[in-house]
Amino acid sequence: MNSNKFLIAAAMAMVLPAFQTLAQDSGDGQKEPEYVFTTVKENPISSIKNQYRSGTCWSYSGIGFIESEIMRIKGYRDVDLSEMFIVRNSYHDRAVKYVRLDGDLRFGAGSSCEDVLTVIKNYGIVPESVYSGMNYGTELPEQSELDAVLAAYVKAVASNPNGTLTTAWLGGFDGILDAYLGKVPQTFEVDGTEYTPESYRDYLGINPDDYVSITSFTHHPYYSQFVLEVGDNWRWDTSYNVPLDEMMEIIYSAVENGYTIAWGADVSEKGFTRDGLGVVKMEKKKAAGSDQERWVGKSEEKPAETVSSDEPEITVEMRQDGYDRKTTTDDHGMQIYGLAKDQNGNDFFMVKNSWGVTGKYDGIWYISDNFVKYKTMNFLVHKDALPKDIKKKLGIK
Numbered sequence: 425m426n427s428n429k430f431l432i433a434a435a436m437a438m439v440l441p442a443f444q445t446l447a448q449d450s451g452d453g454q455k456e457p458e459y460v461f462t463t464v465k466e467n468p469i470s471s472i473k474n475q476y477r478s479g480t481c482w483s484y485s486g487i488g489f490i491e492s493e494i495m496r497i498k499g500y501r502d503v504d505l506s507e508m509f510i511v512r513n514s515y516h517d518r519a520v521k522y523v524r525l526d527g528d529l530r531f532g533a534g535s536s537c538e539d540v541l542t543v544i545k546n547y548g549i550v551p552e553s554v555y556s557g558m559n560y561g562t563e564l565p566e567q568s569e570l571d572a573v574l575a576a577y578v579k580a581v582a583s584n585p586n587g588t589l590t591t592a593w594l595g596g597f598d599g600i601l602d603a604y605l606g607k608v609p610q611t612f613e614v615d616g617t618e619y620t621p622e623s624y625r626d627y628l629g630i631n632p633d634d635y636v637s638i639t640s641f642t643h644h645p646y647y648s649q650f651v652l653e654v655g656d657n658w659r660w661d662t663s664y665n666v667p668l669d670e671m672m673e674i675i676y677s678a679v680e681n682g683y684t685i686a687w688g689a690d691v692s693e694k695g696f697t698r699d700g701l702g703v704v705k706m707e708k709k710k711a712a713g714s715d716q717e718r719w720v721g722k723s724e725e726k727p728a729e730t731v732s733s734d735e736p737e738i739t740v741e742m743r744q745d746g747y748d749r750k751t752t753t754d755d756h757g758m759q760i761y762g763l764a765k766d767q768n769g770n771d772f773f774m775v776k777n778s779w780g781v782t783g784k785y786d787g788i789w790y791i792s793d794n795f796v797k798y799k800t801m802n803f804l805v806h807k808d809a810l811p812k813d814i815k816k817k818l819g820i821k
Contacts, residue, residue, distance in 0.1 A: 459766050461790055466762040467684050468495045470503055472787035474780030475715055476564035479533030483507040484778035485757035486540030489686035497629045506550050508557020512605050513543045518658055519578050519597050527582035530655040533571050537686040537757055537804045538637055538661035545632040548621025559606040570604045637663040639802035640671040642744045647817050652802055654754040663802045664818050668740050672797055678809035685760040686804035690752045700783035702791035704735045704798055716779040738797040754801050764790060
């Protein structure tokens with residue numbers, strides 16, 4: 425081979441693999457390009473975490489959101505707070521409510537991001553280094569045993585076999601939490617200063633009352649508040665109801681102005697892949713296993729993420745129908761923190777997940793505008809991130 429041919433062949437060898445990473449067989453012999461994303465706006469987030477085999481996405485997404493808020497407010501480069509401190513206190517409160525309601529309440533690992541704010545308001549917060557909640561012999565959260573033990577315990581108490589409750593049952597419940605998650609420290613030190621969970625919350629500058637939950641459905645009046653009717657909303661927290669276009673306006677405006685969002689959504693969709701993509705495809709599928717596999721299946725069960733122009737136009741009626749018929753359900757909590765465009769100029773949101781550093785984008789998902797519009801249940805955002813006209817309509821000061 426002469427030198428010119430060698431150079432040409434070498435150049436082709438370098439170019440072809442790069443091209444092939446952007447293309448795949450569509451099934452009919454035609455190559456379809458994969459997504460290429462360009463970041464438009466990116467707000468600070470903390471490191472990617474892994475909830476593993478625990479149903480605690482609500483705590484991971486809520487804490488990730490609060491960590492970004494602290495970074496925004498205090499100017500810190502990174503923050504690492506304890507998700508399991510939130511989970512432990514939430515379980516305590518939930519047990520009390522479950523028993524008071526004679527068991528007429530969903531009891532399990534799932535909850536909502538609003539629960540994170542309530543726990544921080546009532547109990548404070550601690551760093552991950554102070555309380556990891558990993559006291560049961562595994563490197564990552566595996567809480568099926570804990571969940572089963574707690575559920576059986578409160579069910580037995582709620583059945584009230586003595587005819588009246590003893591004074592010991594709640595201490596017994598907390599003892600189980602202590603055994604599995606560890607006892608919560610009453611005081612701790614950070615950088616040489618002693619704090620309580622409450623004083624540390626105040627030091628970080630987090631006021632839970634500064635945050636609001638937003639949703640958009642037609643079975644309640646717009647510009648009012650209502651309790652979102654999903655089982656994991658066991659505290660019966662309220663959300664502000666706005667028209668769909670205003671819901672999307674709030675999300676875009678927040679991200680563009682430096683805020684992030686704790687996002688609750690349905691991810692049990694064919695278009696939500698394990699590789700970091702969320703687009704609307706009109707088909708539903710669920711799988712079992714880890715929290716990731718539960719919603720997106722195993723790697724061989726999901727198609728690769730090819731650019732699709734067949735996303736339907738999302739209407740208010742479609743969104744409400746999904747909620748009413750339970751094809752849109754309260755599956756997963758994540759954190760919206762940025763905006764991007766694909767190579768065709770379509771809008772996508774950059775989303776931090778809690779399934780570890782995984783997938784094509786190392787724990788980050790790119791979710792289409794249509795997916796967010798269609799499959800959002802509700803989200804948390806700082807009240808100052810709301811556009812002034814919408815804020816006024818909702819009566820928020």
